[in-house]
Amino acid sequence: MKILVLGDFHGTFLGKFKNIIKKEKIDLLISNGDYFPFHYRKLWFKYCYESLQPLWKFIGKKKYKKIILKDLKDGERALKEINNLPIPVMSVHGNIDYTREDDSRDFKYDKNQHWKWDEQDFFSKIIKKYRNIMRFDYSYFKFMDIVFIGAYGSSFPGRVKSKAFRKSRKILDRLFKRFAEENKERRVIFVSHNVPFNSKLDLITSKKAHKEAKERHYGSKLIRRIIDKYQPLLHFGGHIHESSGMQKLGKTICINSGSAHEGKGAIVEIPDNGKGKVGVKFIK
Numbered sequence: 001m002k003i004l005v006l007g008d009f010h011g012t013f014l015g016k017f018k019n020i021i022k023k024e025k026i027d028l029l030i031s032n033g034d035y036f037p038f039h040y041r042k043l044w045f046k047y048c049y050e051s052l053q054p055l056w057k058f059i060g061k062k063k064y065k066k067i068i069l070k071d072l073k074d075g076e077r078a079l080k081e082i083n084n085l086p087i088p089v090m091s092v093h094g095n096i097d098y099t100r101e102d103d104s105r106d107f108k109y110d111k112n113q114h115w116k117w118d119e120q121d122f123f124s125k126i127i128k129k130y131r132n133i134m135r136f137d138y139s140y141f142k143f144m145d146i147v148f149i150g151a152y153g154s155s156f157p158g159r160v161k162s163k164a165f166r167k168s169r170k171i172l173d174r175l176f177k178r179f180a181e182e183n184k185e186r187r188v189i190f191v192s193h194n195v196p197f198n199s200k201l202d203l204i205t206s207k208k209a210h211k212e213a214k215e216r217h218y219g220s221k222l223i224r225r226i227i228d229k230y231q232p233l234l235h236f237g238g239h240i241h242e243s244s245g246m247q248k249l250g251k252t253i254c255i256n257s258g259s260a261h262e263g264k265g266a267i268v269e270i271p272d273n274g275k276g277k278v279g280v281k282f283i284k
Contacts, residue, residue, distance in 0.1 A: 001144055005266040007032030007094065007193070007238035008259035011074040013081035016263065020283065021087060024267055028143055029087055031133070032238040032257070033094030033152075033193045036075030040067045045210050054113055061115065072098070072122060083130035090148060091127075092137040094193040094239065095155035098122035103138075103151075103168040104158025104222055136191075138171050140179070146187050146270065147179045149232070153194030153220035155239065160221055168222055176230045188232040190252075195237035196224035199247050201256040206242050227252050234268065234278065246280055253278060 004026045006017065020026070038044075040055060047058040056064035082089055093099050100121050127133060134141070136150035151172060158165055182188050195201040202219025218240060227235055227249055235254040238244075244258030258264030269279035 001270045003268045005257040006260040008034040009078045010261040011037035012261040013078040029089045031091035038096045089133045092150040104154035106162045151192040153192040153223040186233045190232045190235045194220040194239045197221045
């Protein structure tokens, strides 16, 4: 089985991936999400990173809504291209996908900071239009003889004592226990948007990074704990663009496929007979 692992599209799906799918005879595309561009990145880090207030409080609802609608429109260009691929596409969502889901902390705005329009789940409505892209975050699917378990993992390490963290952990525990035999036989692959915490795959080194985040590990504690406990064959993630690569945590091969909008990704080959080494080739 050959798997193409991509994520962090941010509004772009490069034509070279279509050629790779054909040339490499790819069987399945696994996406770790982030389909939308994040046009308001600079504004968000300027006003919201430390204040934890919604951006529209600073720039006004009209301007904010215009930016978000452009983000959604541009992101759908990538979704349309991906949906037309000749192979199945299975996906978890990313932190810029407008699900409004937080699986690693209990966070609520004050009463005067709520706006129903901004808090709606845009992604769930949009993704239903694309029949070849199937979601499996906090669920699973089987392809050939492999079980894929999906998650999100938030955009920062998370708070392990929060209700959201415990709830998400419980769901993943239940899924891994359900497929304990398959996992023992090295036939389970874990997929999330974020990568495991405190690894070489989650270190923020970008010059554009916020000063409070630079040179810090920003992977998910939730994802790390699941990997450490269950040791699946593989883990696929992304989110931290500059830390693409591969690292083994125990018996699990962890892969940060890098950002697809920069042309990065990974081809993973799993022997059909379940024997032999997993092959990993990075796309640059």
